């Protein structure tokens with residue numbers, strides 16, 4: 240019994256450095272993908288403007304900053320996380336205030352990943 244425990248010890252010496260290396264690599268990899276995503280906004284823009292999808296621009300304008308009537312919000316330049324959460328709430332039928340009905344309908348054709356890309360595009364405007 241005691242001999243077995245002693246035999247495992249050499250592995251323990253490698254376990255800690257391996258764990259540290261793994262953590263460092265993950266942090267590095269996550270940082271890399273974040274900055275890559277910040278650059279390319281074209282997909283989010285295409286999803287926002289796509290005819291036959293949500294029709295976003297017909298109400299909020301081509302950049303999200305020119306609503307067609309004063310009852311509609313300006314969404315350009317709003318923070319990415321806020322935009323993402325609001326759009327997910329409409330899509331998941333959790334946001335039911337004021338004029339929510341067109342928004343609930345508009346968000347249905349999109350996946351969560353697509354909504355994240357739209358939020359990124361609008362936040363950059």
Ligand code: HEC
Nearest residue numbers: 293294295298311312314322325336337338339341342345
């Ligand atoms: C028919 C007009 C119309 C269309 C089409 C439309 N919206 Fe909206 N949008 C609105 C209105 C009105 C509101 C405010 C709703 C409320 O009171 O909750 C709103 C709210 C929002 C909000 C939340 C703003 C805030 O300050 O909380 C976001 C984000 C948004 N729209 C994005 C979009 C996107 C993206 C699309 C396309 C997928 C889209 N909208 C399509 C009219 C529209």
